[in-house]
Amino acid sequence: MLHMKRYAACEMDVRGHRLVIEGPVEPERLAALRFDEGLRAFRVPAEQQKALVEIAALPEGRIIIAREDDLVLAYVTILYPDPLERWSEAKMDDLLELGAIEVSHQVRGCGVSKAMLGVAFSDDALEDFIVITTEYYWHWDLKGTGLNVWQYRKVMEKVMGSVGMVWMATDDPEICSHPANCLMVRIGKRVPQESIEKFDSIRFQNRFMY
Numbered sequence: 001m002l003h004m005k006r007y008a009a010c011e012m013d014v015r016g017h018r019l020v021i022e023g024p025v026e027p028e029r030l031a032a033l034r035f036d037e038g039l040r041a042f043r044v045p046a047e048q049q050k051a052l053v054e055i056a057a058l059p060e061g062r063i064i065i066a067r068e069d070d071l072v073l074a075y076v077t078i079l080y081p082d083p084l085e086r087w088s089e090a091k092m093d094d095l096l097e098l099g100a101i102e103v104s105h106q107v108r109g110c111g112v113s114k115a116m117l118g119v120a121f122s123d124d125a126l127e128d129f130i131v132i133t134t135e136y137y138w139h140w141d142l143k144g145t146g147l148n149v150w151q152y153r154k155v156m157e158k159v160m161g162s163v164g165m166v167w168m169a170t171d172d173p174e175i176c177s178h179p180a181n182c183l184m185v186r187i188g189k190r191v192p193q194e195s196i197e198k199f200d201s202i203r204f205q206n207r208f209m210y
Contacts (some may be wrong), residue, residue, distance in 0.1 A: 005062060006123045014110040019073065021115045023064030027056040030063060035072045038104035041141065048102075055079050060096065064116045066107065074103040076116045078131065086172055087132060090202045094188075094195050096126075098133040098165075105144060114162045121163040127188035130199050133160060134172075137180045149180040160184045170203040 009022035031053045035045035042048055055061040055077055066074035077099040081087035087097065098120075103112050120126075140152045147155065157167065165184040175181045183203070187196060 004125065006125065008119045008122045010115065010119060012111070012115055014107045014112060017068045017073065017107055019066045019068055019107065019112065019115075021064070021066050021112075021119050023076075023116075023119055024062040025056060025065055027053045030056050030065070033065075033067060033070050033072050036104040036106065038106060039072070039075070039102050041102050041139070042100060052077065062120065064120045066103070066112050066116055073107050074101075074112045074116060076101050076113070076120055078120060081132070085134075086202055086205070087134075090198050092130070092195060092198060094129050094191060095199060096129050096131045098131055098160075101159075108145075113159050117159065117163045121186075126186075127190045129188050130191055130195060131165070131186045131188070133165065133184045134175060135182045135184065136174065137178055149178075153180050153182065157182075157184070168203065171206045172203075 005024040007022070007024065009020060012019050012021065030049070033049075035049045037045055039045045039048060043051070049072075052063050052075060056063045058079055060078075060080055062078040064076040064078075065072050078096055079099060081095065081097040087095065098117075101113050101116070135153065135156050137149045137152070140149070140156075142149065142152060145152065163186060165186040168183050168185045170176075170183045172183065175183055
């Protein structure tokens with residue numbers, strides 16, 4: 001179940017930067033932009049840009065960016081869950097994962113993540129999907145922000161909650177490996193009950209933990 005990707009955009013001023021928040025961005029356009037040197041949480045900016053171009057080319061792939069002119073300062077990815085993760089085991093066409101969110105230190109802490117999510121979820125097509133995000137403390141920039149794991153998790157919950165994502169329990173081993181890790185979920189208003197039940201069956205694979 002795939003849908004047309006509806007483009008949306010807004011603008012915001014952040015520390016002297018006039019940012020355009022937009023997406024989903026087409027792969028060709030994304031390839032023509034520059035990536036800020038601060039975007040290196042996962043790999044060097046040039047390599048991360050290539051990875052995002054590949055995601056943008058996927059039928060379900062959605063990349064939302066914050067840019068100043070042709071310089072990308074932040075991005076969000078939405079795509080099907082990684083085939084190696086349990087969330088793909090049910091082979092659900094209506095389950096997407098909010099993957100990476102990365103914001104350059106130049107504009108961090110100013111609501112850019114929340115603005116990008118607002119643009120992403122302004123697309124009515126996402127009401128047909130369950131969208132998850134898996135939050136792992138080892139992906140968080142604790143050093144750069146000066147926050148501890150609980151403070152950072154509180155920030156992430158607030159940002160995700162701005163688009164209706166809520167905490168849900170799971171027995172997934174990676175998430176259960178540290179109490180600060182969590183699963184957050186947004187169930188679109190048109191998602192059928194059978195999909196919700198199928199999702200619940202992969203949230204809990206050890207029944208004694210219900």
